[in-house]
Amino acid sequence: MARRPKSPVASGDLDARKATILQAVVTEHVDTAAPVGSSAVAAATDLDVSPATVRAEMVALEREGYLAQPHTSAGRVPTDKGYRYFVDHLERGAVGAAQQTRVRDFFAHVRGEMEDVLEQTSKLLSQLTSHTSVVVGAGHSRATVLSAQLVNLDAHHHLLVTVFSDGTVTKHSVADAPGASAGEVAEASRQLNALLIGTTLGSRIQVPSRADAVARLVREATSALHEAAPTIEGEQVYIGGSSRVAESFDGVETVRAVLSILEQELVVVSLIEDILDADVSVAIGSEHGLEPLSACAVIVAPVTLEGETVGALGLLGPTRMRYREVMATAQAVSDELTRHFGGEPGA
Amino acid sequence: MARRPKSPVASGDLDARKATILQAVVTEHVDTAAPVGSSAVAAATDLDVSPATVRAEMVALEREGYLAQPHTSAGRVPTDKGYRYFVDHLERGAVGAAQQTRVRDFFAHVRGEMEDVLEQTSKLLSQLTSHTSVVVGAGHSRATVLSAQLVNLDAHHHLLVTVFSDGTVTKHSVADAPGASAGEVAEASRQLNALLIGTTLGSRIQVPSRADAVARLVREATSALHEAAPTIEGEQVYIGGSSRVAESFDGVETVRAVLSILEQELVVVSLIEDILDADVSVAIGSEHGLEPLSACAVIVAPVTLEGETVGALGLLGPTRMRYREVMATAQAVSDELTRHFGGEPGA
DNA sequence: CGTTAGCACTCAAGTCTAGTGAGTGCCAGT
DNA sequence: ACTGGCACTCACTAGACTTGAGTGCTAACG
Missing domain, CATH: 1.10.10.10 (Winged helix-like DNA-binding domain superfamily/Winged helix DNA-binding domain)
Incomplete structure (x- = not known):
């Protein structure tokens, strides 16, 4: 509570x-x-x-x-x-039967990777509540590399494909002006795999300093990966039902301001996380420090996987909101989402 | 013209x-x-x-x-x-010097994969024009598989990571209830790679019908890939500056309707493509058949790579729009984007 | 003492009445 | 063919008035 x-x-x-x-x-x-x-x-x-x-x-x-x-x-x-x-002082109400079945149905039929599920979920949330929804997937700062592979695209371009322990996959282009032979690329791929497995994005890697084609490729690839680290580590954000903003507020200026905030993913993420950190499930009006959202209430619920918070979902509407219903919906979806990932992780 | x-x-x-x-x-x-x-x-x-x-x-x-x-x-x-x-009857004007340098600067400094570039570009466009922008990346229906790899996540879950010739990378979870040994997974990965290389998403694959663990994994993985094919083949859409919609129209209902359209990626994509197909660079009011957008004008420009249209960018604003400036900006960004990809494809 | 009925008061919102002025369509004169 | 002149239209604004929901206060009541 x-x-x-x-x-x-x-x-x-x-x-x-x-x-x-x-x-x-x-x-x-x-x-x-x-x-x-x-x-x-x-x-x-x-x-x-x-x-x-x-x-x-x-x-x-x-x-x-x-x-x-x-x-x-x-x-x-x-x-x-x-x-x-x-x-x-609201006694936690249960979600209506119709909504309950709709949520269950959704999670019974949803398919695909976690990213897809989260995106779909944000749409579901906004449909159920008629408010704008935000679903945040946790960052991967602690994920370790499971596999790294260098794939040859054309004569001078390769792609470093990295798989992390949390199931994320990233790719990074590696340009190679002199052009290495197929064998050299394969060897670089082997070395990269050996070098990166078990590391996190934060860890510093000892790269070969030799001047041959293989070493050059390895250096290029690892630097591409680490250069992009901040972006990769970041959370993913899925926003659903942004058109609901136009229904919720009458002042055009308010609508613009809220939409503008929603465009800034970083702001949205930190907003949700702040509320979550404060162990509060609702932020009303100016309680969260964002002035343009002073006419809004934000309801959040965590998504956990094996006891750990791996994400959050949020609902954003006017302070004049049906708190009971919306909170119940958020809770229900959060529960089902947690169960969904807990029951069959990664699927 | x-x-x-x-x-x-x-x-x-x-x-x-x-x-x-x-x-x-x-x-x-x-x-x-x-x-x-x-x-x-x-x-x-x-x-x-x-x-x-x-x-x-x-x-x-x-x-x-x-x-x-x-x-x-x-x-x-x-x-x-x-x-x-x-x-x-508008004589094509050139874009202002300030804008020109801003566009060049952007493309000189932008880094990352094509997806990131397109997303950044959509933000640039909306900043330059003060309108909502849409950037569409082409689908990958004709891309062939360059590499397929099965990565072990945990005892019962694997990830099929596929790299395509156009530089896209996809991943698909493969659940494996009985649990194969590490050797079997590696063997399945080898077979998948051999099986899939050179195929497109559309092509039918001959999968082994044996009952052993390796064959089972191969079957599961290929079916996961092909099941998701329609989604993967689809275009990516990046929308920038949706808050501009609130500035462009005064009627709250119009704003809601337009935002609502923008939420439907499929509709947006087909809108842009229809306009592009008609070899028209601007659709005004009801010229495109979308009734909710009858107060809008849409300006489009293609993005080409080696003579082929690989995407498009669009700008959406009120019919009361500075056509000359916006069209010039669209043209300039389209040109630079084309050059960007042409000059250093995949980078 | 808390509660209530009564009452004067306030003020946003609606209605009516001009009055204003930007802009029109038409026509007759150049 | 153009123009100046002119009557006309009609959105918009401002002011005056009315309405009514809702208040705060007070005196009476159980």
Whole structure:
């Protein structure tokens, strides 16, 4: 369960009635997108109190920062803090039966490599929730080389194909101006394989310093591999349903800003990881430091493989979001994804 | 140069004055985003005629379908047909010096595999033009296998790594429940390599029907490869600057529709290819059949390698677009990209 | 004492009314 | 063929007014 990262004022719990009222405001506002007034709250709850009483409570809730008023004569709207309280005191609901079967179906039929599965999953998530989804696959910084092979493309070009222990495969072009013979390429391939097996991208390799064609190829290939290391080590990101952003926010400028953030993979990855690190499953409004996303809430869930976090999935929508449903969906997909990889890793 | 695909009414050329006026309307409207009136046109051109005369001509242009009036007492706006005429009679301008050096700089410094280059290029394009860009890399249906290798991941999982003549590399998981010995895997790898080299994804392979572990692995691996063939053969798509969509259109619904199209890679690919096939470099409004994109113009340019089209780049913006500049940029990048791959293929 | 009914107050949003001005179409005169 | 003149159209804006949802306050009530 998510923890709230410190709260300046009267952090503790609200009394039961205030809590009920806050909850009603959130629920109602999520439904209607409009400020909600005291009488609506009175009608929606089973408190059996008059709007006037509700009003008094709402004044208190506003004073404490859970609610805000767009203008004097309007109803009230939850603040980020209000949503935070709502989310923290949300009893985890189960996902609907229809969704449940849809998720199971998906994972029963999905085929292909992990990359494909993650991409498909991000599409599934955005379809299920009507929000933009982000799926992050972990980086391979700790993966070791299982196999390295130099393949001849044409007279002057070769390809170093490297397979890592986590199932990733990379390729790197190696240009070879003088042009080595087929035998020399084969020999270089053998040496590379011997040299690289068991190493990680970070480790420094002792390359031959001889001047012959084979040694030259080996040097070229290893340097190509290590030059590209930062890129390879990085996480993969799959974003699904970016068009949902346009539905979620009315201001064109907000839409642009959010889309612009989504284009920056590095930012997205660190956003998701920050939230994950904080052991929080939801970041609301300005809780994550990204100013352009201050109108957004991000829900994350980890994907684990053999107890280790190998990725994460995230859902990005407006703060005015159906937290219960979306969190349940995120949880369900995360569970199934974990099971999917745990049950038949690499398949 | 682009050809106009049939035009119902008086297709031929407009007389010089009408053409000048149409051009002025387009230019002005692209600048101001507002309907342009007769006096603005009179001022903008060097025709030295009164607004009244311009008005008469504009009535004619409207009758012939080149201009439209949002409402009676407003100026005029170009129709798709108007833009089409404008584009068809545009003398190809050169790209500005600043852009030119920026493009050259980019290609001088860009590193990595073709996939990376294409992705970077799509970002470059969207930065240069402030529009959304699409870069399509050709499929590999005709590529032949250069090398196939079975790598052991763990006791029950192997990876078939295949290198194709066009430099693509694919991987496919092979599950192996009984678990073959290291020697058997190595033997299967040898057989696969012999079996697959020189074949294309389409070709049918004669697989061994024996029941031993090696034959079983070979069968599993080849079927995994061929099962995934349709996906592999497909084109890669790289989209850059999708946030620009939010700037280009004011209607939220339009933005959503366009983004939604961009999410469907297959649709995007066939859109670009249709335009390319028609030997047209620009599709305006409803010229391409995609209804949700009727407010868009798409500019395409081919990327060739040794005389063969290996990809394409596209720019997507509102019909109210700076055609001259954007087309010049597309041309420049296309040229440089072609040169880049031609000069040092695969690098 | 908490709760409530009553009431005056506020203010966004909708409706109506001109008034303004950019732009048009037409026509008669050059 | 062009142009100046002119009546006309109509989106847009501003101001005045109304409406109504919702408030905060207070006095009365159980």
